[in-house]
Amino acid sequence: MQMTSKFTTAVHILTCIDVFGDEMRVTSDFLSGSTGVNAVIIRNVLAQLRGAGIVNTRQGSGGAHLAKPLNEITLYDIYRAVECVDDEGLFHFHENPNARCPVGKNIHKVMDGRLSAVQAAMENELKNITLAEIVTDTNLKSAHSFYKWRRMK
Amino acid sequence: MQMTSKFTTAVHILTCIDVFGDEMRVTSDFLSGSTGVNAVIIRNVLAQLRGAGIVNTRQGSGGAHLAKPLNEITLYDIYRAVECVDDEGLFHFHENPNARCPVGKNIHKVMDGRLSAVQAAMENELKNITLAEIVTDTNLKSAHSFYKWRRMK
DNA sequence: TAAAGCTGTAATAGTAATCATTACAACTCT
DNA sequence: AGAGTTGTAATGATTACTATTACAGCTTTA
Numbered sequence A, B: 001m002q003m004t005s006k007f008t009t010a011v012h013i014l015t016c017i018d019v020f021g022d023e024m025r026v027t028s029d030f031l032s033g034s035t036g037v038n039a040v041i042i043r044n045v046l047a048q049l050r051g052a053g054i055v056n057t058r059q060g061s062g063g064a065h066l067a068k069p070l071n072e073i074t075l076y077d078i079y080r081a082v083e084c085v086d087d088e089g090l091f092h093f094h095e096n097p098n099a100r101c102p103v104g105k106n107i108h109k110v111m112d113g114r115l116s117a118v119q120a121a122m123e124n125e126l127k128n129i130t131l132a133e134i135v136t137d138t139n140l141k142s143a144h145s146f147y148k149w150r151r152m153k
Numbered sequence C: 001t002a003a004a005g006c007t008g009t010a011a012t013a014g015t016a017a018t019c020a021t022t023a024c025a026a027c028t029c030t
Numbered sequence D: 001a002g003a004g005t006t007g008t009a010a011t012g013a014t015t016a017c018t019a020t021t022a023c024a025g026c027t028t029t030a
Helices: A006-020 A026-033 A041-050 A075-082 A100-129 A132-139 A146-152 B006-020 B029-033 B039-051 B073-084 B104-128 B131-141 B146-152
Strands: none
Touching: A006 A026, A006 A041, A006 A132, A006 B104, A026 A041, A026 B104, A041 A100, A075 A100, A100 B006, A100 B029, A100 B104, A100 B131, A132 B039, A132 B104, B006 B029, B006 B039, B006 B073, B006 B131, B039 B073, B039 B131, B073 B104
16 A cells, blocks of 8 residues: 555655746646656646645646745645545545444444554654755755756756 | 555454454354455455464364464554555655756655655554454453354354 | 365456546636 | 647556455365
């Protein structure tokens, strides 16, 4: 089991918007080039991020922009925006436990609270990581390589 | 994204083995009846649990048995046995970030440590839950309903 | 020792999810 | 008006999960 790559793609996208947004239009095509992910997928991810109030985009005039300060966007916000984790949660129950069996009848109830706690532990960790950290680290690691890439576009 | 239902199925199976194991042969067929999961799937899950040293099974003579005390089996052990989480981890990276882009070049490295921490937080929670708890709670909830079910088999 | 009941495992199929891709209408800006 | 974009629907390839059928091999017991 794994999260969709849309999650890391979304973080990548948002980092690009912040890093390059000052000087150029960050279009879905540009983001496709940086992530290696199809431009339509990028637009879909952007649509989900927009729905969550994380970015602004507009039809016609290209270019995505952050809708919030970097340090107010956590990885949890992005995860919620992009992964469909609403309904059932992280764990997927087998669907037809036998209600006539005392174990089958109760296993769901017995596990539910505990599994929610596990999920919450993961989500809390995600809440503690902001995009600001990601961007800062990325800038530190790549201080020297910006020039060329910008020229390419 | 979600975990396979094999995980909750495995917990259900192990609970049954402990609860019913004293008085009857807990076969894949019996477990199929309790979980509502196909008997072949049950046998596959049992095979994985056996590989992890959690249960013993033998060809011919039916009936699975726990290979360890209840309080030495954590949900983490079961999760590791049953989900294939070894290689890439919980998060799935988009596979072709552009190495010529300073963001694409570094995003993986920047996120990796943080995502590992998130995964570890979840796994630590799983390590804190033992099968002993699950069985105890199940027994409490179903004290009155065992008789009938046993008679059915 | 033969029959009955299990396990282990391979092969096949249905279903759902993910991602890529094509296509095109609607919008913005020059 | 035309070029460049976004938003979105439709289609297809690939992969994962689960169910199911089939059968060889093992154990127990009658």
